[in-house]
Amino acid sequence: MIKFDMENIDVFYGSEQALKNVSFSVEAHEITALIGPSGCGKSTLLKSLNRMNDLVESCRITGKITLDGESIYNLDVNHLRKRVGMVFQKPNPFPMSIFDNVAFGPRTHGIKSKRRLNDIVEKALRDAALWGEVSDRLGKSALGLSGGQQQRLCIARALAVEPEVLLMDEPTSALDPISTGKVEELAMELSKDYTIIIVTHNMQQAARISNKTTFFLLGEVIEHGTTEQVFSNPRNEKTEAYITGRFG
């Protein structure tokens, strides 16, 4: 089943074109990895999917993006972002308690009952594999957590609004190898219930966890296919060159 479908997407920042005629689709319950050198438009694409690019004044997007067959521009933007969660490159917990961080999303969408919030927060933290580490200090500030814990808290925060898709923008680039391993495991676990699109600079990471891989270069999609095919038998020589580390 196709979750996200992109057709002929062009994205401009002012007069600069960041994405050129991008078309591919993302299957539900899979992990799709976006790879490519810095500045190739991966993050731009990610931000277009939950319309975070709307916040950038000079940004202009043309083309068609559909979520479950419906154009994302016909959806209410806040509802779209509820359905399409996002985890950022740098962990960005709010300066409030761990509980309030996770409960912020559900509260935004109208859940007030203390008992329901408790349940949601616990489930989200369990899903993000953080419950065991923080269950005894939910009232403490989230800023006291380690970087890896903060990032998992941000994942829990995103999960608490029960999204359908999770966008992850280099979620492990600011983390040490152990935390990275935990987040990767988590992503694979989560892909049973969620559709995940992950931007990464780490080839091994893409190869380890993703089902599909899309290779970007200078704003264009060079190759899109199953991860196995892209890594073992790339159709395009540029893809091969990038994956084997000859440039980028």
Added chain:
Amino acid sequence: MLRLLLLLAGGCVLFFVVKQLYTYLPEPVLRRLVRFWDKFFLSLTWLFAAVTVLALGFIIFHILSSGIPHLSPRLFAVNVTLGDVSMFPAIVSTVLMVVIVLAISVPLGMFTAVFLVEYMRTGSWFVTLIRSAAEILAGIPSIVYGLFGMMFFRVFLGLGFSILSGSLTMSIMMLPLIIRTTEEALKSVPDTYREGSFALGAGKLRTVFRIILPNAMPGIFAGVILAIGRVVGESAALIFTAGTILQIPSSLFDSARTLTVHMWRLSSYGQYVNETYATAVVLLLVVLSLNAVSGIIAKRFTKT
């Protein structure tokens, strides 16, 4: 003094002349010269810093030493007649004025800043207009505000000499300060918080009230305390609007003098110099402690 200035000027000229010759000097001489100039300018900055601190210290010392011996119960008498020296009514009026001014200028200024920073595009002509209007307002001498308040609130709106006229005038004066400090506080909230909130499907309003304002609060609060200090210290604008009657105001439409105006009145009688100094002590302590509180809050704010 003149000789000292000449010496300084001569030193600076010499510095630039010698600097032109640097390339021709042998290395050891050059190194010693550099070390000399280093020391020279270091002592210069020390000197200037010392002058500033000494000036402040002297003023405070002067006021305290001339005022403290004359602090007496008479200066705090509750029941007063016209022409009395008690500052009690003035303290009441000052507190009342501060409360009203804050009640008007804080919401107005705060939400203007929220609008400018969070809702408008940076660099739009409207933002530029409001910001330059605020900047010009900040640069107008307070006596001009007094004249404006007199013509508009007192005469045109018919509010007369009253706490209300004075408060409204002071509110306009405080707007630029509140707007500026709130803007700075809002800008210091990291964009990652905004992104995080929007990405969870929170709208602008929720993001502003739940994420941005709580985090900007300490900075806004520091600005509010600065504003309180300014209201307490203002006299010129109030003489024309709130008037100079020494009484505990029974309503907002009563004329009343604040502490600073009271001080000015006392000193203009000629015979109450000592009482004036005693009043100045109280005023000084209030303003200094407000500044200290503001500084502490600002410091805590930058730490987190």
